[in-house]
Amino acid sequence: MPTATYAGKNVDVTEEGFFTDPNQWTEDMAPQIAVAEGIKELTGRHWQVIKFMRHEYEETGTGPTVRVLGKTSGVTIKELYQLFPSGPAKTAAKIAGIPKPRGCI
């Protein structure tokens, strides 16, 4: 299994770079993961989404889809795309250290 190093610690990730064990994630890793996703500055709005992703993962066992994020995170889908231009659900999940959102079958 591939590993990555964030904030000086080795963590397990998938081929696509998603954490396999969310417990390995700490907040100080987020800025470095974000840079790799092309986001140089994490604003308060970014953090609101990241914390919401963590919360939802703990509650439901999967990260929310962008549509659910738009309904429940307090950030509209349009703004979510401004914050995470390459796809909010996936990118925010990656930065939040949770597995790739399962989405729907």
Add this chain to the structure above:
Amino acid sequence: MRKRIVILGGGTGGTLLANRLRRLLRKGAVEIVVVDSDDEHVYQPGLLFVPFGLTEPENLTRLRHRQFRRGVIFRHGIVDRVDLAQDIVWLTDGASLVYDVLVVATGARLLPGETEGLTGPGWNKKIFTFYDRAGAAALKHALSAFDGGRLVVAVMDMPIKCPVAPLEFSFLADWYFTERGIRDKVDLTFVTPLDGAFTRPVASRELGGLLKDKGVNLVTEFNTGEVNGRAGRLISYDGREVPFDLAVIVPLHGGQAYVDRSPGLGDALGFVPTDERTLQAKVRPNVFVIGDAADIPASKAGSVAHFEGEVLAKNIGRYLAGEPVTACFDGHANCFIESGFGKALLIDFNYDTEPVTGRFPGPVGLPLLRQSRLNHLGKLAFGWLYWHALLPGRQIPMVGSAMPRTGKHLHEESR
């Protein structure tokens, strides 16, 4: 005292479950009431064929109350809300139904109004959906008048009912325009929010290959933010555009409105959080869910409701007897995929096993993930089975609730 099971929704799941439970439980011990807002049962898999003139909406519709066994009570009414603390269903006419067991079987609702512009200029003129009878019938006229240009088939977002239907529509459109001799004048494009043609890797590769063979363009990871009917464009949230002359849209889906009005029952989209194995709602032990209304990671499809029915009838029987609900649903889904020119593919999968090639239900059965005439005949035969085996809640010979592994090329699995 006689117990009462109230089933909300008399569609595929609600009907087949009511009939299974009626056979399983003594009439003197348990009353079964099904609530629905109308008396028309639509065979939804048939809607796909309406735009191509292969069937008519009237052929797909039968009286809802006629699909129940004797002893099932059909109650005409609209659900206002469920009071989970008091075990009461309130109807909009003010009536209240007390239950011992509640089954949510009200499926998914189409929400075209939730996509900006979708129901604005051009709706039902150059922008259609075939997911309801009126839309499918209107699209038939638009297709027959279409003599060239850009036809786009677009899924707004998951989850949707019958995730293969938009692919089937694309395949059939290729066949339809070929038959009419104008295929070279039609530019076909399939637009999806997924990263491939389908949700699981092997099927995504095979079905993506089929789109390519048929000359259908594939646009992936496209989350439609706006449909502009005047300009004839789909616009994604990340600013990409897909132009169209005729758009066939699968709208956003959600649960029924009463779910939103019932505190604690549904999630943000109105689907009911459900244990994916026991089919018990997470909110209350006396609430169960069948079919599209559940939030479980299975396809929203009639075959899934059928396979769930076998498990759920057992679990409800056990719950009423005070026993633990141990029957286990494996996520089994089975879908024919019409591919045009009298052929179809078949996929068979569950939570743990993605669709692969091979044969179903065993080594000498129907070919999986491969086009064949046999599968097309299977798809047509399914219409008869739906009314005469699925809805009455009967077993289909050799096809049980648990997904068969024999006959499948399981080494193909990507994980």
